[in-house]
Structure formats: structure tokens, C-alpha cells
Amino acid sequence: MRTARRDTPAxxxxxxxxxxxxxxxxxxxxAGALFPGAAAAQTPTGPATGDRAVGAQAAGLHVSEGxxxxxxxNDFVMRGVNHAHTWYxxxxxxxxxxxxLGANSVRVVLSDGHRWSENGPEDVAAVIEQCKANRLICVLxxxxxxxxxxxxxxxxxxxxxxxxIGLKDVLAGQEDYVIVNIGNEPWGxxxxxxxxxxxxxxxxxLRAAGLQHTIMxxxxxxxxxxxxxxRANAQSVYDADPTGNLIFSIHMYxxxxxxxxxxxxxxxxxxxxxxxxxxxxxxxxxxxGDPDEDTMMATAERLRLGYLAWSWSGNTDPILDLAIDxxxxxxxxxxxxxxxxADGIARTAEEATVYGGxxxxxxxxxxxxxxxxxxxVTDTSVTxxxxxxxxxxxxxxxxxxxxxxxTETEVAASTTTSAVVTGLTAATRYTFxxxxxxxxxxxxxxxxxxxVTTDEGGxxxxGACSVKYRVVGEWPGGFQGEITVRNTGxxxxxxxxxxxxxADGQTITNMWGGTxxxxxxxxxxxxxxxxxxxxxxxxxxxxFTGRKGATNTAPAAFSLDGxxxxxx
Numbered sequence: 001m002r003t004a005r006r007d008t009p010a011x012x013x014x015x016x017x018x019x020x021x022x023x024x025x026x027x028x029x030x031a032g033a034l035f036p037g038a039a040a041a042q043t044p045t046g047p048a049t050g051d052r053a054v055g056a057q058a059a060g061l062h063v064s065e066g067x068x069x070x071x072x073x074n075d076f077v078m079r080g081v082n083h084a085h086t087w088y089x090x091x092x093x094x095x096x097x098x099x100x101l102g103a104n105s106v107r108v109v110l111s112d113g114h115r116w117s118e119n120g121p122e123d124v125a126a127v128i129e130q131c132k133a134n135r136l137i138c139v140l141x142x143x144x145x146x147x148x149x150x151x152x153x154x155x156x157x158x159x160x161x162x163x164x165i166g167l168k169d170v171l172a173g174q175e176d177y178v179i180v181n182i183g184n185e186p187w188g189x190x191x192x193x194x195x196x197x198x199x200x201x202x203x204x205x206l207r208a209a210g211l212q213h214t215i216m217x218x219x220x221x222x223x224x225x226x227x228x229x230x231r232a233n234a235q236s237v238y239d240a241d242p243t244g245n246l247i248f249s250i251h252m253y254x255x256x257x258x259x260x261x262x263x264x265x266x267x268x269x270x271x272x273x274x275x276x277x278x279x280x281x282x283x284x285x286x287x288x289g290d291p292d293e294d295t296m297m298a299t300a301e302r303l304r305l306g307y308l309a310w311s312w313s314g315n316t317d318p319i320l321d322l323a324i325d326x327x328x329x330x331x332x333x334x335x336x337x338x339x340x341x342a343d344g345i346a347r348t349a350e351e352a353t354v355y356g357g358x359x360x361x362x363x364x365x366x367x368x369x370x371x372x373x374x375x376x377v378t379d380t381s382v383t384x385x386x387x388x389x390x391x392x393x394x395x396x397x398x399x400x401x402x403x404x405x406x407t408e409t410e411v412a413a414s415t416t417t418s419a420v421v422t423g424l425t426a427a428t429r430y431t432f433x434x435x436x437x438x439x440x441x442x443x444x445x446x447x448x449x450x451x452v453t454t455d456e457g458g459x460x461x462x463g464a465c466s467v468k469y470r471v472v473g474e475w476p477g478g479f480q481g482e483i484t485v486r487n488t489g490x491x492x493x494x495x496x497x498x499x500x501x502x503a504d505g506q507t508i509t510n511m512w513g514g515t516x517x518x519x520x521x522x523x524x525x526x527x528x529x530x531x532x533x534x535x536x537x538x539x540x541x542x543x544f545t546g547r548k549g550a551t552n553t554a555p556a557a558f559s560l561d562g563x564x565x566x567x568x
Contacts, residue, residue, distance in 0.1 A: 060175030060354070061137070061214045062245045066273035068214065068306065070353055071176055074362075075441075078137065078277055078306030079349035080105035081322060081338065084314050085127060086119055086143060088326075094312055095130045097328035101339045102346040105137040107181065107279065107308045112163035114144040114155030125170045132177055135355040139216060139279075139308065141181035147222055150188025157183050157202040165209045176354045179214045180206070181279070185251060187220030189227075195220035196233045200240040207242055214245045216279065223251030223280060231265065234274050249279030251310075252296050254289030256281075262295045270303055277306035283334055284319045285477055294507075297343040304441060309338045333509035333545055341509075342518060366391035366436040369398060369417070371448040376562025379426035379455040381499050383562045385418040389436035389444055396438055403431040403449055412519055420562060423501030423522035427456045463563030464489030467498075469554050472543075479506075479552055483525075483542040485560065487534040493560070494533035498525040498542075500555040506548045513542040523555075 060071040070076050080103040083094050087109070098106055108127055110119040119127075124140065131138035142163055144155035160183040164171070171178060182202050187195040199217055206215060217237065219225035230237075230248060238246055248269065256262050269276040278300060283293035300307045313326040322335035331339065339345050370387025377383075389395050400412040400419050411432070412419040424430065430452050436444040466488055472480040487493050498514070502521040514525040531540040558565045 059212055060177070061179060062243075063214060063247060063275045064244075066270065066275050067304075068247055068275055068277075072353060074353045075304065076137070076352055077304050077348075077350065077441075078105040078139075078308060079103060079345045080107065080136070080307075081309045081345075082107045082109065082280060082311040084109045084311060086111045086116055088314050089119075089123065091313075091326050092130065094326060095134045095136060097323070097326075098312060099134040099136055101328060102349050103136065104349040104351050105139060105306070105308065106131065107139040107141060109143045109184075110140055112142045112144050112155065112160050114159055115153055116144065118163075121167055121170045124167055128170070128174055128178060135351055137179065137352050138177055139179045139181050141184050141216075141218075143184045145183030145186040147188040148186050149192075149194060150190045154186075154188075155183075157186050157198045158205070160186075161202040161205045164206060164211065168209065168211060171211065171213060175213050179216050179247070180211065181216040181218065181249065182206070183218065185218050185220075185223035189221055192220035192225075192227050192229045195229055196237065199237055203237065203240050203246065212243070212245075214247060215241065216247050216249050216277075218249045218279060219251065221255075223249075224253060224255040225250060225265075226255045231268055234269065235272065238274055247275040247277060249277055251280040252278055252291060253280075253282045254286055254291050256296065257289040257292055259292055259295040262292060263299055266299055266303060266305060270305075277308070279308055280310040281307060282310055282320055283337060290477070293337065294342070297341075301343040301348055309334075331510075336510045340515075362393055362438065363442065364392045365442040366395050366438055366444040368445040369434045369436050369447045372400075372432055372434050372450045374432075374450055374452045376420075376559075377452060377455060378557075378559055378562070378564045380424050380501065380557045380564075381420060381422040381559050381562065382424065382430075382432075382452050382454065383418060383420050384412075384432055384434070384450070386434050386447060388417050391436070391438045391442075393438055395436050397436075399435045399437065399443075401433055401435065401446070403433055408433075410519065411522065412524075413517075420497060420499050420524055420559075421522065422499040422524065422559070423520070424454050426454055429453045463560050463565045465493075465558075465560040465563070465565035466568050467500075467558040467560075467565045468568045469558075471552065471554070474548070474552065477547060477549075478509075478545065479548050480543070480545050483544075483558075484539055485534060485542070485558075485565075486539045487536055488566075490536050492533055492535050492538075495527055496532075496534065496561055498558060498560055499523065499562075500558045502555060503553050504549060504551045506546050506552060508544050508546045511542060511544040513540065516544065 062069055068076050081098055083106055085108045095106060128138055142160040145157055145160055146154055148154040164180055203215060219230040221227055225231060234248055278296055281296050282291050310320055313321045313323045315321050321332055322338055324330040324332055366389040369389045372384040372386040375383045397415050399410055401408040402411050411421050431449050433449045434447040466486045468484040470482050472482050485498060500523055508516045508518055513531050514527050516523055516525050534540050
């Protein structure tokens, strides 16, 4: 975690996080000098044997074949955020605000009294009821364990286990709604191999005391497991739980700054049928790295794994506040990314069926959509439309793919039966197809394909529009842009859709005057209510902030409702 803003001492300073990231970057040899006794990464072991009736004692949320399931057997994928309740107990509206933005779960920070004021039974019971009232699955975690072995103030997993046992009466009967995260980031970088034995002991202690809930365990190395201890010992820890109802949590910050690191780590657990989620992650860069949150979220969605972003509000490092001053109407760029961006909460969260959301046991895929047809072909874009697919419950969206030989690349997503594909090359032949998907994540067979050849380009724009693009300001890693769209025709236009493409990997993080959706470099903008109509001869102006790399080339072409615009 990055620390939370409060009057009490911070659970972990930013400098410690940076040291962890630095150690990951410069390797284990130097790490041994910085943190004496640090263990080298271990080689993952194969599956262990043992007698277990998987999920045998599960009364609600449970694990089976590497997946987190509800009591009715429905697959449950967490999409939510972390909330620092123990330091901000008065922010009781936060759970309702988090739910209103689309989350289906929340991880709530608690204290067992070792380092901060203990959250007692009445308080924990109230948190659970607030989660249930807001139809959220509630992950409860003890934060006092953060960085044990390196941070002298940290508490032990054994102490945390005793805390949970003391709450047994409060937790009993809440197995459908509550997951117990024994302790947050329960080991630092000093001798992280020491994490395994106390983790196993804590799991056994909770089960011996009769707790039936799904248990979540965090990784060592301040949660980021950059020395691979949890990855190497996950099977033995999992086998220590006689119920099999245990899920692993990896925290991803600047240690996970490349796509390969992220996909390798998550796939290792999935391939071994060991349940895992991203229990914390950040996106904003620091001086030691830039977390690749896009890959984290995209991979979690592709593998149907949960994620819980850090954190709602109140951070000592405010760049990680999703909501500014706990105000849901003032989302930061980070908050906009998490809630409204690609693979974000609003687009991917499905409410737990225990609250009436979703469709239990929905395994039937939609029918294939109709063959797409192409209209409004320009040198850089094409509009595709198709006949709707059908489903036994409901079709919730469509994925447009570009087909090249035996490979497919997703180029657009839509909740309707049409989509604009942008960022194409002039005078080039493309093949496209469409998939349908339902709320349970079932995907249809692929539609038949359509072949499209883009225009040669370089001619006179065919649209009655012109666009002026400018960069208002730049800073390391980011910039502010402005787009002015003029209607040069004789009739009003609206509602409209503007499309263009970035060439240098730029991504829009927040926009005013419209709503942007982005797939790779391709951007599609729908208007806000107050910019929905462009009168004849009139203009609308869109502003946005975005992320960039070393270069920040302006888009070369813009299209309004599929027709190319002049640029000024």
C-alpha cells in the first residue's frame, strides 16, 4: 500500500516502498546488502498431495478448481477498491459512494489493536452491515501486520489470527458476504522466506477455531513478492487449509512495471489452479517505476481474476486517491481510470448473485452476431454494423476483432450493434469480425468476416467539419490537450461521435465536454449533454488530460460520424 493521510504514525512510509522497488530493480545481490538475510527466489514446486474435501465446509463464498465461487456455485470476480476505514471511521458514506460507481466489492482496512486503535466487534459488525446494505462483498483485513520483520512496529499474523477468532460471533453466518484477509502485506524484504511458516500456522489456527469463511493471504516483500516466495510456496500454503477455501493476494505497484512481469505472475497461479487476485495496485508512477496498470486490469479481465484498486481516499501520497477528499463527484485521473477506463469497474463489475445480481450458473454463450457490414469508410476509419446476437439471459456487449491469418486483435468494443474502428492505415485491406458476450462472461462463436479497404487519403475531407487540436501544457509523463470541433455545414449536427488515433502510446485519463473510450491508440469520443449538438457554423470544445511517453505527436486525422474532417 501507499500510506494513508492521518494524525497517527503511517503504517509504512513512502521511502520503504521506494526501497522495495529499488531492490527489485537492481537485483538480489544488492538486495542482500540492503536487507541482510534476504532470501533468494525459490523455484516453484509442483502440486502437493493431501486429503481435502475442497469447499467441504463452505457455507457461502468458497474456492473450487482455482476459482472463487458464491454459495450457489456462481463464479464471482471482485471488482472494487480499498477503503481506509480504521483511520477514517467517520467516512461512513464511502461504501455507498463506491457502490454507486459500480463496484461489487470493497476491501476494508481494520486494526487488531497492535499498532492502531482496535476496531471492536460493534464497529466490525456495522461495517459488514454497511457492505450488505450497499450490496458489496466485504473483504476485511488487519493492517497492523504491514512489513513485519522489517518494520519494527508491525504486528504478527498470529496476533491477527487471534483478533479474527475474537470476532467469531460477529463473523458467523456472514460467509456469503465476507472474506477474511488475515493480515496486510505481512512481511517486509528482510528474510521473506520467513513468511511461509507463520502464514500456514495462521490459516490452521483460524480453521481450528471454526471459522468457515474464505481466507485471503497477502504476499511478502510488502505484498509484491518480488523474490517469488509466495509463488514458490503457494501450493503448500493452500494445502494447509483443510477446506481449500483460500485465495492468494498479490499487490502490484512499481515492481510490476512491465507486461511480462504481470502476465507471468498471474498465469503461474492460474496454470496451477491456485486462486489469486490483485488485492492492491496502483497506477501513478514514482521515481522508481511506472506500474503497468493497463496490463494489470486487462489481464485480470482476460483471466477473470479479481482486482481491488488502492485506494478510495485519504492517502498520505494523495496521487493514489481515487476520490479527492472522499467526494465521489471529484474523481482524480487515477479514479477515472479505475472506474470508467478500459477494463475498469463500471464496464466489468458484476454484482454478487447473493444480492440478486448476475445469473447463477449461466454457462450458455450467446449466438454469433450477424456478418458485419462496413459504412463510412475513410483512409483511417470504418464504421461497422451487424445483426444482434441472442442469449438465454441477455447480450451485454460486442468485441470487434481484426483478423490476420490465424491471429486476432481486438480493435473496438460496443454495447450496441455498431462500432467505429479508427487508427487504420490508408489504402490498406483489413478483415474484421465480431463476438458477442453476456453478463456471465460467456463469449459467442465468431461472426463471419468482412473485408474493408481504406481510402487512399490525401484528398479533400468529405465531412462538413474541421478540427483544431492543440497541447495546452506538458509535464513529465503527462499533458493537457484541447480539441475544437467546428460544424462547417448548413445544418446542426448531433448527437455526434468524434474518432481519431494517437501514434505514440498516449492515453486519455480524464475528459470534459465529452466521454472518451480508447482501445490501444484508437479514441472514440461521445458528447456530454451540453455539447451534444453542434449548430451550423458553431463549435464545441473538448478538454482532456492524458499520459504520454517521450514523444507526443498530435493525431493526424479526425472523423465526425465517420466522415473525415479538415484539420486546422
